[in-house]
Amino acid sequence: MKYFSYIIIAIVAATVVTGFFIVGSPANERLRQADQQRIYNLQDIQNQIVTYWQSKETLPTDLASLTDNISGWRAPQDPKTGLAYTYEITGDLNFKLCASFDLEGESKDMYYGGGVYPERAVPIMPPSKTDNWYHTAGYYCFDRTIDPDLYPPLNKK
Secondary structure (H helix, E strand, C coil): CHHHHHHHHHHHHHHHHHHHHHHCCHHHHHHHHHHHHHHHHHHHHHHHHHHHHHHHCCCCCCHHHHCECCCCECCCECCCCCCECEEEECCCCEEEEEEEECCCCCCHHHEECCEECCCCCCCCCCHHHCCCCCCCCEEEEEEEECCCCCCCCCCCC
16 A cells, blocks of 8 residues: 555656646746737737827837827736837838747747637738747847738828
């Protein structure tokens, strides 16, 4: 009976260790979730920038210009540091959104527009028409270009 208890303890310990190898440690999962929140935040900011451009036919000068007191929208901040994300205008229709990531992103093939899909998933739109949110660990910038044909200015009457 004594050996049976040791065998059960060994099996449970092996299962826990195997689980960490397969899923990753809780600390690593927290880093992954923080990076995913950063991607969601940057997607939200990007959507606000595109909407701003469609309304005014110019890019906002800074993220504070996107603040909307009626809807309550304010540019989100980094979930760990509380710092603002970096936004830089690089052309009439071009801008960069930058953030510091804890981990390297998943395979480039997994990121399509609104989130992460299983590796073999087929994107709703062809990759040339989707936003790529792959990133390396550390400070990384996403270069974006607004396509006026895809996002035409809103008609003003």
